[in-house]
Amino acid sequence: MEVVIAPGPELGRLAASAIEQLVREQPDTVLGLATGSSPLAVYDELARRHAEHDLSFARVRAFMLDEYVGLAADHPERYRNVIEKEIASRVDFAPGAVQGPDGLAEDLVAACAAYEEAIASVGGVDLQLLGIGTDGHIAFNEPGSSLASRTRIKTLTRQTREDNARFFGGDIDQVPQHCLTQGLATIMSARHLVLLATGRGKAEAVHQLVEGPVSAMWPATILQHHPHVTVLVDDAAASRLQ
Numbered sequence: 001m002e003v004v005i006a007p008g009p010e011l012g013r014l015a016a017s018a019i020e021q022l023v024r025e026q027p028d029t030v031l032g033l034a035t036g037s038s039p040l041a042v043y044d045e046l047a048r049r050h051a052e053h054d055l056s057f058a059r060v061r062a063f064m065l066d067e068y069v070g071l072a073a074d075h076p077e078r079y080r081n082v083i084e085k086e087i088a089s090r091v092d093f094a095p096g097a098v099q100g101p102d103g104l105a106e107d108l109v110a111a112c113a114a115y116e117e118a119i120a121s122v123g124g125v126d127l128q129l130l131g132i133g134t135d136g137h138i139a140f141n142e143p144g145s146s147l148a149s150r151t152r153i154k155t156l157t158r159q160t161r162e163d164n165a166r167f168f169g170g171d172i173d174q175v176p177q178h179c180l181t182q183g184l185a186t187i188m189s190a191r192h193l194v195l196l197a198t199g200r201g202k203a204e205a206v207h208q209l210v211e212g213p214v215s216a217m218w219p220a221t222i223l224q225h226h227p228h229v230t231v232l233v234d235d236a237a238a239s240r241l242q
């Protein structure tokens, strides 16, 4: 596990550079996209490089980490819509190249299985962007998640719903109770994991991720078993590292 401590704006550029290098070497790269605040600087930087330096995503396919269950198709916080707004609409992905778990499917269990098959059918994810929750979740694998889990339905913890209420006008009651999320084993199948974390609120989770014992109670600690992980953190998020 490589840990890089740098100022916030630099972190976005570092992650964007890893993606740019991969996409230029291998134009049909498969990317894993995260939502939330952490990857926004990366998406801004990729959009800039697309506009100013001809970085093309025309042959790239991308898979999202997770999706809320039951948010209306046009809800601005539906993760498909967030990804469309923050990155897909700003670069040149081919139609249908960005996929996510279908939180509106009638059969959610079948939708999870289909999503795993879709990822496997393109040979897996080359580079997966990740954030981390204050409770150590990655994607929506909350504490207690099986370290061997695959894409499935999960119940969001009150902590995560409180953390995400800021996207729903500060009203926790508007935050869905359930989600579909790639499992920890799904994430571990990606070839390179790039995790971003900023701010003091992430310091304990980053400490556990890097220095804690591997435990389902801090799901991100499973990344210690991955051969190629880059952790990009600012000073505040790194403040509890030994």
Ligand code: F6R
Residues within 6 Å of the ligand: 033, 034, 035, 036, 037, 038, 039, 065, 066, 130, 131, 132, 133, 137, 138, 139, 140
């Ligand atoms: C989002 C996701 C979550 C977030 C995490 C951190 O797709 O999978 O694990 O990465 O909740 O969120 P932010 O970046 O908003 O602090």
